[in-house]
Amino acid sequence: MIKIIIAAFIGCLCEYFAFAHILDAPNWLWIIFLHGIASACFTFVSHVFIPAKYKTTVKSGSALLFLLLFTLPVFGILGVVFAITFALSKPLKNDDIDIIEHKVPALPFEARTVSATPIYSIGGLRAILKHASEPNKRLSAVMAARHMSDNQAIPILKLALKDLEDDIRLLAYSTLDSKETKLNEKISDIQHAIERTTQQPKLSHLQRQQAELYWELSYLGLAQGALKKYVLEKAENLTLKSMSFSKMPASYIFLGRIQLALGKFSAAQQSLMTATQLGMARRHVLPFKAEVAFELNNYTDCQRYLEELELQPKGTELRHLQEYWHER
Numbered sequence: 001m002i003k004i005i006i007a008a009f010i011g012c013l014c015e016y017f018a019f020a021h022i023l024d025a026p027n028w029l030w031i032i033f034l035h036g037i038a039s040a041c042f043t044f045v046s047h048v049f050i051p052a053k054y055k056t057t058v059k060s061g062s063a064l065l066f067l068l069l070f071t072l073p074v075f076g077i078l079g080v081v082f083a084i085t086f087a088l089s090k091p092l093k094n095d096d097i098d099i100i101e102h103k104v105p106a107l108p109f110e111a112r113t114v115s116a117t118p119i120y121s122i123g124g125l126r127a128i129l130k131h132a133s134e135p136n137k138r139l140s141a142v143m144a145a146r147h148m149s150d151n152q153a154i155p156i157l158k159l160a161l162k163d164l165e166d167d168i169r170l171l172a173y174s175t176l177d178s179k180e181t182k183l184n185e186k187i188s189d190i191q192h193a194i195e196r197t198t199q200q201p202k203l204s205h206l207q208r209q210q211a212e213l214y215w216e217l218s219y220l221g222l223a224q225g226a227l228k229k230y231v232l233e234k235a236e237n238l239t240l241k242s243m244s245f246s247k248m249p250a251s252y253i254f255l256g257r258i259q260l261a262l263g264k265f266s267a268a269q270q271s272l273m274t275a276t277q278l279g280m281a282r283r284h285v286l287p288f289k290a291e292v293a294f295e296l297n298n299y300t301d302c303q304r305y306l307e308e309l310e311l312q313p314k315g316t317e318l319r320h321l322q323e324y325w326h327e328r
Contacts (some may be wrong), residue, residue, distance in 0.1 A: 004045055011041030039069040046080075125156050135165045142171050150179060154220050180222045187213045205244040211238035215258060233260050249280035256288055265295045283310060287318060 018034040021027055025067050043066045047055070055061060073078055128141040128309040142160045156213035160172035189211045197203045217223045223231045236258045243251050252275035259268035269292045279292075290305035303325045312319040 004048055007041040007044045011038040011045070014038035014041070027139065028135070036070060039066055042069050060103045086188070127157060129156065129159050129163065135168065138163060138165065138168050139171065142168055142175070146175055148218050150216075154179070154222065156220065170243075180217070183213055183222065183285065200245050203247055207238045207242040208251070211235040211254075211258075212244065214238065215254070220260060229262070232258055237260065247278070249275045249278040253280060253284060256292075260288065260292060260295070264290050268292050269296070282308065 003010045004288075014034040015038045016032045018038070021031050021034075025072060042318050043062055046065050046069075047058075047062055050061075069080055092221060125145055129138050132141070133136050138160070142157065145156040145160075148156075157172045157176050160168055161176075163172070179257045187210055189207055190213070194203065194206050194210065211234070214231040216234070217231045218228050236255065239255045239258065243255070256268040256271035256275065258295075259265075261272060269289070272285050272289050272292065276282065286305045286309040290302045293299070293301035293305060306322050306325045309322065312322060
C-alpha cells in the first residue's frame with residue numbers, strides 16, 4: 001500500500017509541475033518527461049488494482065496501460081485510472097436476464113434396459129458382411145471385429161476373406177495374420193525359455209503355457225488341416241510332459257479336450273474320468289463327457305450327462321443342447 005501511495009503522490013506531483021510549465025513558459029521536453037514519469041507511476045497503481053483474472057500478461061498489459069495514460073491530457077490520467085480500475089473491479093451485473101427455474105428431476109426407480117442386440121453384435125457384423133451393398137459398411141464391420149475377442153472376431157474375419165473388395169480382404173487378412181504372428185512369437189519365446197530351464201516346477205509351467213498356445217491356434221481356427229493336427233499333437237505332447245511332474249485335475253480336462261479334437265475319443269474319455277476322480281467339479285467335466293459320448297455313439301450317456309448338468313443360462317449353445325436332448 002505504501003508503494004501505491006508513493007507512486008500516486010509522485011505521479012500527481014509530476015502532473016502538477018507539467019501543468020504549471022504549460023501555463024508559465026512551456027518547455028515541451030520537460031513537460032513530456034514529467035508526463036511520462038506520471039504515466040509510469042499511474043500504470044503501476046492501475047496494475048495493482050486491476051483484478052487478478054485480467055492480469056494474464058504483465059508486460060503487454062502494463063505497456064497498454066502506459067500508452068493509454070501517456071496519450072491522454074495531463075489530468076485525464078486520473079480519470080482513466082479510476083475508470084479502468086473501478087470498471088474492472090466492480091463490473092455491472094446484468095439483471096435483465098430471465099432465469100427459469102426447473103425442478104430437480106426424480107431419479108428413475110430402476111436402471112434403463114440396455115439393448116440385448118447391439119448394432120455391432122456378432123450376428124450383426126456377419127449380416128453386414130453378407131448383405132451390405134456398400135463396401136464402406138463392410139469395411140467398418142471388419143474394423144469393428146478388430147476390437148472383439150479373438151474367438152468372436154476370427155470367424156468374422158474369415159468371412160471377410162471371401163469379400164469381393166480387395167481392401168476388405170486385405171484388412172481381414174492382415175488382422176488374422178497379426179493375431180497368428182503374436183501367438184507364434186509367444187510360442188517361440190516360451191520355447192527359448194524351456195531350452196534354458198531344467199528345474200521344476202518352472203519347466204512344467206512353461207510346457208503347460210506352450211501347450212495352451214498351441215491349443216489356442218487350433219481353437220481359434222488359425223490352424224487348419226495338417227497344421228491343425230500338428231499343433232494339437234504338440235499341445236498333447238507338451239501337456240503329457242507337464243503332467244509327468246504335476247498331475248492337476250484341470251490338466252486332465254485340458255488333455256481330454258485336446259484328445260477330443262484329435263479324434264482320440266477313448267483316450268479323451270479316460271482323461272475326463274481321471275479328472276473327475278481327482279476331484280474336479282462335475283459341471284466342468286460333464287459337457288465334454290457328453291461330447292465324447294456323442295462321438296462314441298453312446299447317446300444314452302450323452303443325454304444323461306446333459307441332464308446331470310445344471311441348467312445353463314438361456315441363449316447359450318449348451319442350453320440349446322440341453323433343451324434338445326431333454327425333448328428327445
